[in-house]
Amino acid sequence: MVATRHRPPQTEFEASPSTAPLAFGASRSAASTRPALIDCDLHNELHGDVLALVPYLSDRWKRHLETFGVRSPAGGFFPRFMDHREDARPPSGRRAGSEVAFTRSQYLDPFRVAYGILIPLSPAASQQNHEFGAALATACNDWQVAEWLDPEPRLRASIVVPIEAPDLAVAEIRRRAGDPRFVQVQFTGRPQEPMGRRKYWPIYEACQEYGLKVISHAFGSYGQPITGAGWPSFYLEDHVGPAQAMQANIISLVTEGVFDRFPDLKVISVENGAGWLPSLMWRLDASWSLLREEVPHLQMAPSEYVRRHIWATSQPMEEPHQPHQFGEFIEHLGSLADHILFASDYPHWDADQPDEAFPVRLAPDLEHKIYYGNAAALYGLGETK
Amino acid sequence: MDLDGHSVGVFHVEGEYYALLNWCPHQGARLCEGRLWSGLESDVPGDYATRTDRAVIACIYHGWEFDLRTGRSVCEPERLRVRAYEVTVEPDHTSDQDGVTLGRPSRTNATARTFPVTVEHGNIVVDLRRTPVSGTVPNGPRNLSEGEIHHTHIPSEGSLQPGGTR
Amino acid sequence: MTSLSNTLRTETPLAAGNVTELIDGDVHNVIPDTHALFPYLSDHWREHITNTLFKGVPETSYPRWAPTTERPGSELPNWRQAGSDLSVVTRDVLDADGLSYAVLCCTYAIDSLHNPDAAIAMARAVNDWQISEWLDKDERLRATIVVPTQLPAEAAREIDRVGDHPGFVQVGMPVRSAVPYGSRLHAPLWEAISRKRLVGAIHFGGAPGTPPTPSGWPSYYLEEHVGMAQVFQTQVVSLVTEGIFDLHPDLRVVLLEAGVTWMGPFLWRFDKEWRNLRRLVPWVKRAPSAYVRDHIRLTIQPVDAPPSDIQLRQAIEQIGSDEMLVYSSDYPHRHASEPSRLLSVVTEAHAARIRSANARALWKLT
Ligand code: FES
Numbered sequence: 001m002v003a004t005r006h007r008p009p010q011t012e013f014e015a016s017p018s019t020a021p022l023a024f025g026a027s028r029s030a031a032s033t034r035p036a037l038i039d040c041d042l043h044n045e046l047h048g049d050v051l052a053l054v055p056y057l058s059d060r061w062k063r064h065l066e067t068f069g070v071r072s073p074a075g076g077f078f079p080r081f082m083d084h085r086e087d088a089r090p091p092s093g094r095r096a097g098s099e100v101a102f103t104r105s106q107y108l109d110p111f112r113v114a115y116g117i118l119i120p121l122s123p124a125a126s127q128q129n130h131e132f133g134a135a136l137a138t139a140c141n142d143w144q145v146a147e148w149l150d151p152e153p154r155l156r157a158s159i160v161v162p163i164e165a166p167d168l169a170v171a172e173i174r175r176r177a178g179d180p181r182f183v184q185v186q187f188t189g190r191p192q193e194p195m196g197r198r199k200y201w202p203i204y205e206a207c208q209e210y211g212l213k214v215i216s217h218a219f220g221s222y223g224q225p226i227t228g229a230g231w232p233s234f235y236l237e238d239h240v241g242p243a244q245a246m247q248a249n250i251i252s253l254v255t256e257g258v259f260d261r262f263p264d265l266k267v268i269s270v271e272n273g274a275g276w277l278p279s280l281m282w283r284l285d286a287s288w289s290l291l292r293e294e295v296p297h298l299q300m301a302p303s304e305y306v307r308r309h310i311w312a313t314s315q316p317m318e319e320p321h322q323p324h325q326f327g328e329f330i331e332h333l334g335s336l337a338d339h340i341l342f343a344s345d346y347p348h349w350d351a352d353q354p355d356e357a358f359p360v361r362l363a364p365d366l367e368h369k370i371y372y373g374n375a376a377a378l379y380g381l382g383e384t385k
Numbered sequence: 386m387d388l389d390g391h392s393v394g395v396f397h398v399e400g401e402y403y404a405l406l407n408w409c410p411h412q413g414a415r416l417c418e419g420r421l422w423s424g425l426e427s428d429v430p431g432d433y434a435t436r437t438d439r440a441v442i443a444c445i446y447h448g449w450e451f452d453l454r455t456g457r458s459v460c461e462p463e464r465l466r467v468r469a470y471e472v473t474v475e476p477d478h479t480s481d482q483d484g485v486t487l488g489r490p491s492r493t494n495a496t497a498r499t500f501p502v503t504v505e506h507g508n509i510v511v512d513l514r515r516t517p518v519s520g521t522v523p524n525g526p527r528n529l530s531e532g533e534i535h536h537t538h539i540p541s542e543g544s545l546q547p548g549g550t551r
Numbered sequence: 552m553t554s555l556s557n558t559l560r561t562e563t564p565l566a567a568g569n570v571t572e573l574i575d576g577d578v579h580n581v582i583p584d585t586h587a588l589f590p591y592l593s594d595h596w597r598e599h600i601t602n603t604l605f606k607g608v609p610e611t612s613y614p615r616w617a618p619t620t621e622r623p624g625s626e627l628p629n630w631r632q633a634g635s636d637l638s639v640v641t642r643d644v645l646d647a648d649g650l651s652y653a654v655l656c657c658t659y660a661i662d663s664l665h666n667p668d669a670a671i672a673m674a675r676a677v678n679d680w681q682i683s684e685w686l687d688k689d690e691r692l693r694a695t696i697v698v699p700t701q702l703p704a705e706a707a708r709e710i711d712r713v714g715d716h717p718g719f720v721q722v723g724m725p726v727r728s729a730v731p732y733g734s735r736l737h738a739p740l741w742e743a744i745s746r747k748r749l750v751g752a753i754h755f756g757g758a759p760g761t762p763p764t765p766s767g768w769p770s771y772y773l774e775e776h777v778g779m780a781q782v783f784q785t786q787v788v789s790l791v792t793e794g795i796f797d798l799h800p801d802l803r804v805v806l807l808e809a810g811v812t813w814m815g816p817f818l819w820r821f822d823k824e825w826r827n828l829r830r831l832v833p834w835v836k837r838a839p840s841a842y843v844r845d846h847i848r849l850t851i852q853p854v855d856a857p858p859s860d861i862q863l864r865q866a867i868e869q870i871g872s873d874e875m876l877v878y879s880s881d882y883p884h885r886h887a888s889e890p891s892r893l894l895s896v897v898t899e900a901h902a903a904r905i906r907s908a909n910a911r912a913l914w915k916l917t
Contacts, residue, residue, distance in 0.1 A: 244782075
């Protein structure tokens with residue numbers, strides 16, 4: 001039901017706009033035919049990293065920054081291949097994704113983005129000095145308001161908080177809760193403890209109180225290796241790893257009973273792919289069927305919690321070996337297909353081009369749900385304009 | 386360089402000219418806006434043999450590498466390639482410039498088009514519709530010595546925006 | 552990459568073997584208590600164990616009374632641990648299932664011992680105990696060499712010491728490690744495995760002292776039980792990326808008790824990342840899925856099956872090879888479903904491969 005367009009092809013394939021199912025340049029005139037989309041992973045980048053936040057810091061923290069710099073747990077660096085998408089650098093020469101005007105003209109307008117959910121990758125959550133982390137988080141959120149949300153009404157944003165200091169995080173959540181353009185609270189990919197642990201419950205309590213979602217965006221950590229078996233050697237491994245890390249966080253959220261305590265909480269996995277969701281649900285249920293005595297607080301099978309409380313963004317979408325397997329994947333998701341949200345990851349190197357983000361052409365109803373309907377329902381955003 | 390409505394990138398590498406369709410088979414990005422790299426081979430973990438005679442273009446989006454000479458994917462050469470064009474350089478008698486001819490071996494009815502070209506300071510200058518457009522080297526290849534490889538990148542329609550939609 | 556067709560890569564009746572034969576690729580032999588190792592320990596360690604609080608390895612990845620550790624019927628009288636009595640294993644596994652072979656996997660947690668001399672001494676004792684008390688007593692048995700994986704050079708020495716014994720077919724490595732197994736730190740381990748033409752056996756559990764998730768320590772055993780699948784994924788990524796199979800083209804690695812249904816979608820992602828990033832690891836010349844299909848095997852208990860048989864079959868087919876799965880009971884551990892379920896949804900030829908032909912090829916059983 002899903003797969004009508006086949007890629008990768010079965011035989012030797014010579015790319016050209018005329019032989020390929022979907023041409024980048026050739027169909028540009030068709031720009032207006034696709035309905036608008038909601039992009040659930042759009043990056044507003046800090047030009048000059050933390051320096052972009054200096055105007056938003058108090059004198060006390062400016063001095064601290066000048067004197068000591070940002071200090072996150074050290075170690076864990078890999079030489080990469082591609083960096084940001086090379087064509088996404090604004091004409092000013094500043095960092096890709098660091099100017100709202102260029103994001104608007106290069107991405108929001110031509111790709112008919114109705115709403116974009118901003119996810120800034122700031123160093124706030126990984127600071128060893130939690131007070132400084134909180135100051136950076138506040139500065140980052142002020143920067144988002146002034147330089148992104150105010151100039152561009154299509155944008156929504158994630159609240160940056162120092163997650164490892166939950167009391168400070170809650171204070172920042174309360175500071176932003178009155179601004180409806182902040183729709184969620186941002187976790188790094190690998191918090192210091194698995195996401196379900198008691199330490200983070202005050203954050204979830206505040207999120208539930210204000211109707212904010214929680215996201216975990218791939219990468220970012222408090223110094224832990226990307227695997228459950230220590231540090232790998234290559235960036236390739238680092239770049240497969242978020243799928244495993246997010247599974248650990250979902251396992252933790254479910255088994256700790258976070259969704260029993262906070263029944264309205266909704267958690268979005270961002271930039272981890274989604275192909276692993278079916279087998280994770282199967283395995284959770286299998287192990288729980290034998291070990292449930294250990295977690296008597298759970299009121300239903302773990303997969304049911306996943307179906308009710310977990311969402312996942314598309315990018316980087318798995319590319320099955322055979323086109324029909326993408327349809328199997330959607331069927332294996334079952335009702336969870338209503339929780340898959342389109343995301344581009346613009347302007348990062350691994351971003352998905354919105355019209356090519358899936359390895360097969362989606363059936364129209366599924367396409368509408370993933371590109372728009374599922375996110376509109378989750379965030380309470382209006383129907384297609 | 387525009388050929389039958391398709392954008393084609395022309396490259397001048399160590400004295401040879403190559404041309405590839407400016408369209409990546411992965412997600413349709415403008416392939417030729419990517420960086421040129423040496424070919425990179427290895428027989429043993431930890432060994433990195435750079436081959437300047439086997440230049441590849443790495444797609445501007447996700448870095449898929451394609452052999453400049455053949456258009457074949459480095460990862461899956463048997464299965465995947467972008468269209469490569471034959472390039473010949475011939476003197477253009479109407480001016481002092483040489484011309485680049487693009488031919489398409491895969492299509493017999495293709496009309497090869499000739500564009501005036503000069504080599505200035507190691508950059509190729511291709512004359513599109515008699516309007517000179519200076520080839521640029523926006524990001525010099527980092528692992529090759531200066532001047533060995535030059536990348537002419539030719540925007541089609543003068544636009545660098547991703548416009549692809551269905 | 553060879554499997555682009557709709558059918559599995561190889562489905563020839565030729566190698567399917569004897570359809571009734573059964574080989575069990577994962578049976579656990581358990582050390583009853585440290586005194587069982589005394590005949591195989593030096594005077595020094597016997598005295599030390601007798602006179603101090605050190606009583607051998609205290610760690611186990613299988614909590615003593617958890618419902619997953621001992622299946623109903625496997626319990627032994629006097630609180631002795633299931634799997635520690637050869638006569639019961641013979642009766643309930645080898646004879647009851649009519650096995651032609653059972654491959655034992657002792658998971659004694661040598662990796663939890665940070666004193667290198669204790670780790671080496673205990674590993675040697677465990678292997679000598681396996682030879683005398685298991686391998687020498689039933690010729691249907693094959694076993695796993697226990698090594699101090701945290702000390703790769705010492706592990707290699709132990710492999711060289713006992714690796715020629717015909718009963719040992721593989722080297723055990725707990726899936727949880729302090730550093731991924733593909734790392735160059737582990738080179739001596741793989742060289743020794745290769746040298747002795749053994750199989751690398753990565754098994755459930757491990758006690759390296761580092762957390763089992765990328766976000767630190769979880770609260771519940773249930774989390775570790777589920778999350779172990781992600782650690783297996785990590786190790787597969789490491790082995791392929793680091794070129795272990797390029798360095799050792801004849802090497803096979805079996806994942807014991809890893810789950811099965813995650814493999815297909817995991818390979819989709821791994822292949823995708825390789826297409827993007829192969830330039831960082833140019834020795835990886837083929838798609839990771841091609842390496843995995845050639846070099847990695849999985850035992851089928853647990854399978855982590857969906858409720859629907861059709862979806863289970865699809866998940867198996869997504870792996871893309873019928874040479875990878877190996878039958879196992881995982882005795883005495885207990886799982887949510889029986890291996891017969893998986894065997895019932897695949898083709899008969901595939902089931903025959905799973906029951907014995909794949910195991911014969913993997914461990915060179917003749
Ligand atoms: S679009 Fe070229 S590598 Fe993805």
